[in-house]
Each structure stands twice: as C-alpha cells, then as structure tokens.
Amino acid sequence: MEVYSTDNEQRDALRRFFVDNGKALAIGVVLGVGALVGWRYWHNHHNDAMMAASSAWQPVNAGLSGQAAQPQLDAAQHFADANDNNYGALTSMGLARQFAERGDFPAAEKQLQKALGQTREANLQSLINLRLARVQLQQKNVDGALKTLDGVKEQGWTALAEDTRGDAQVIKGDQQAARAAYEKALQSGAPQALVRMKLNNLSS
Numbered sequence: 001m002e003v004y005s006t007d008n009e010q011r012d013a014l015r016r017f018f019v020d021n022g023k024a025l026a027i028g029v030v031l032g033v034g035a036l037v038g039w040r041y042w043h044n045h046h047n048d049a050m051m052a053a054s055s056a057w058q059p060v061n062a063g064l065s066g067q068a069a070q071p072q073l074d075a076a077q078h079f080a081d082a083n084d085n086n087y088g089a090l091t092s093m094g095l096a097r098q099f100a101e102r103g104d105f106p107a108a109e110k111q112l113q114k115a116l117g118q119t120r121e122a123n124l125q126s127l128i129n130l131r132l133a134r135v136q137l138q139q140k141n142v143d144g145a146l147k148t149l150d151g152v153k154e155q156g157w158t159a160l161a162e163d164t165r166g167d168a169q170v171i172k173g174d175q176q177a178a179r180a181a182y183e184k185a186l187q188s189g190a191p192q193a194l195v196r197m198k199l200n201n202l203s204s
Helices: 007-063 070-082 086-101 105-118 122-138 142-149 155-172 175-187 192-201
Strands: none
Touching: 007 070, 007 086, 070 086, 070 105, 086 105, 086 122, 105 122, 122 142, 122 155, 142 155, 155 175, 155 192, 175 192
C-alpha cells in the first residue's frame, strides 16, 4: 500500500484511480442500480399478481363448494390454467375433489398432478401427494400410490401418509408391510381407534 506524504499526492493518486477505473466504476454503478430497480419492479409485479389472483380466486373457490355445475367447473378450469401459483394449485385440487365425488378418478388424478406442478410450498405438495395417492388407490394403482406417498415429505403429514400406505399394502396383500405402516401411523399421531381397528383386521 502506497503512503502519501502530502495532500497533493493523495489528490493526484485519487485522480489517477478515477481516470484508470472510471468506466468500470460507472458500469458497476449502472448495473447495480439496474439490478435494484429490476428487483423492485419484479417484487411489486409479483405482489400485484398475487393480490389479483387472490381476488379472482374467491368467487372461483365459492363456485366449487358443494356440487358445482358445468359453468362453475369451466370457470375453475380456466382459472387453474391461467394461474401457475398456489391459487392455481388450490383450484386444481378443488376440481379434483369435484371429479372424485363424481367417480371420475382419472380426471381427478390429472388435476392433482397438475396441482403438484403449480406450487412449491412443501406442506401443500405433501397434501396434494396424499390426495393423489388416495385417488390412485381408488383406481387400484397400488404401486403408483406407494410411489406418490414417498413424495409426502413434511413431518406433519406422516401419520396420514403411513395410514394410507397401510391401506395400499393391504390391497397389495402384504400384511407385514401394512402392519409396519399402521404402527408407524400410530406412532406419528394418527387417530388411535381407526388405525387400531385396521391393525386388528389384519390376519396374524
């Protein structure tokens, strides 16, 4: 590091520094300001988009309560297709429930698979995987359901996931695996009476 004995030397050194590095500094400042402005614009745009999606979702969600008519299903489908976010995922889940209640499990499965791709929220993904596994069991796709249950990562959903895994293993005919899953469900806080009844129904 250079040591300057006079104020003039310091000023000359500073002047030389800006002559040598002025362009790089100017570019750095412009890039920094541009990045900040861009980030703020994206952040504000994202918040505005989520607020708009929230407002639009309210009537769509209300339309999916109870037995929805075809116009409500069409509106919900349009909303789900247009919103690749948590609101879109919730709408796809609502559509899946409508289809499952009508016995159209392939359509319900398609909606739940779509919902998985619409959210990055871990708890919501776990819930979607749990519902997807149950829909797959309705179609006797036991191996698919077991694979889907592996996607239930959040600890709060373990009890329900293991209970469903036990049901899948019962359908598969693997009593030992079913027992292990039900016991894990009990340890994780599943409803005691229901799961113990399932355990008691297993052959020894």
